[in-house]
Amino acid sequence: MTLLQTQPRSTLDARPEHSADNPLSVHAMTVAYHRKPVLWDVDYDAPPGSLVAIVGPNGAGKSTFIKACLGLIPAAAGTVEFWGKPYKHARADIGYVPQRESVDWDFPVSALDVVCMGLYRKIGWFKPIRKAHKAAAMESLDRMGLADYAHRQIAQLSGGQQQRVFLARALVQNAELYFMDEPFAGVDAATEAAIIEVLRELRSQGKTVIVVHHDLQTVPTYFDHAMLLNMRIVAAGPVSEIFTDENLNKTYGGRLTLLAEASEAVARAQQGQSTK
């Protein structure tokens, strides 16, 4: 019994970059669907108080990585710890924004109902949703600029508004670590601006946000850390260090057309930092 408990700890502790302060520590994670590996031997430590982008081509295992961390998909091997604790004991401090396409938006609930779902765990089994809970949910909707849409059925919202409802639901969870699966996918400019503002606010409160991101050009401006993923980790660390031509080439192989533009964007960001 004690052996079982100490063994994964020791493998994690063997890594120099590992620290129990880190909101997320992943060691040797391997995930496979129908014998085809999707993630292979992934080691990753997320630093506290940072915005982390998970970047990689389609099918690289970005969503799978998030889902495996959260225990939604069984990992074939590996350890996942949050602040040195297993998921079960850290759950209250972890927020989640699933992919927008993963739910049926014709479901008969209002925007406010969806945001309240972020509080269900706090409210507890068999207990009704009280006024205080609804007020908290309203405040969160207001923060995403959706106060006027609270009582709309969710099908009547635009894609960007639906995404903001999901963000509001995550905010009301009041977590310390957030996982967001493609929050910028298919949203309008106003929503993109609103989301990035919230991400920065969360960072300023010392929280960590791990975001699956598909737009290479905005990585240097939006995020401080990045994880380049293509079944295995190609590079992970501060954007200014690892977001290089060579690493992106390795991640995307020959498939990258935006490469030139992205490296230009990095160069600009780095220039901006060095002149400061």
Add this chain to the structure above:
Amino acid sequence: MNLTLAQSLTQTHDEMPSLREVFDTITLQSGFNTNAVIVAASLLGIAGGIIGAFALLRKRSLTADALSHATLPGITSAFLIASAMGLNARSLPILLLGATISGILGVLCIHLILTYTRLREDAAIGIVLSVFFGIGVVLLSVIQSTATSSAAGLNHFIYGQTAAMLTADAILMGTIVLIAIAIAILAMKEITIVCFNESFARVTGIPAGLIDGLILALIVLVTVSGLQAVGLILIVAMLIIPPAAARFWTDRVRLLIILSALIGALSGFIGASVSALLPRKPAGAVIVLCAGSIFIISMLAAPTRGVIAQLIRHAKLKLQIAIDHTLESKYQYPEHHPRTTFSLRVLLRLKGFTQSLSPSSALSQSGIKRGRRVRRNHMLWEQYLISCADIAPSHVDWSVDQVEHILDDDLITRLENEIRASGLEVQEIQP
């Protein structure tokens, strides 16, 4: 108790019942046995409506169909085993126990197929449903060829025999209704979140497996207890049709469940009453047809979600687009006259956009204003699609009038500059 009426119910006649009979039946004054049937059928409708709403929200309605068909081998096996053991093979609890076991076995088989193969759910359900039902039919023929006439009653499980329901059935249905209501009140939050977004529910620590098990247990409960009344082929209708009909009328989970229960109750009530008045009509089918009628009315007539309302909205939109395009074209090229139908010209005149009914009529003051606005919005929209569509594919189909609402002032100014830069003219709107 009215003796003559009670007798008339046992007779097989196909004449139209008198108004008095109809009145007595629907006001529950036509004898104890008839009342028990009507009350039990209504309660079954309520239970099916509530539990069916959960199944619909969880997108598990077809699983209920597989489950009900999978009960047949259980019923026939239970009959064979009970007679081999010398027990009363027609004892209802034994038969229903068999039905429950093989029904759950069927759902487990679907689950196994989904977990260990790459087949989709529809295929898995189809396979389990037909194979289990096939086994049941074979066993049934074995029973009928070997056993005595005591096997005849088993046929009723396939098509149902509502008139055979007793007070005990009404009490059983009432208990199930109470359980369903209690669960709907207590675990509404948990059921809703698992149905809407299972992954989020699991991340926040709500045991989705447990909730799914609860929903499945309720489906089993209502299916097995309704088998005798409606039959295993049609029982699934009591679970699917009421919530599907209710969905047309509301956008709220709570109201959906209440309406679904009411529609189920009404169907059970009318169906059982009709069958009491016309004893040769199979009550299970009549109950389902009542529910079906309510569904069709809901589908056609419901406001906003109904088919008629949608057709009207679509026609209005088409008309609005035709008006806008005509005004835009007349505004842009005053000497050119776009092809218009007479009715469109009447409409334009009635709205005060044109000066006369002739195809070459000039625009009125308000027609010019509207035409200019449409032209400007179209240009902005085109520019928006050219420069920003890749980040907002969900907005591409929005109507012209919404452009100003979607785009903020800053973006509009930028779009206007881009249009001017490309050498085109931007229409200004006068305040």
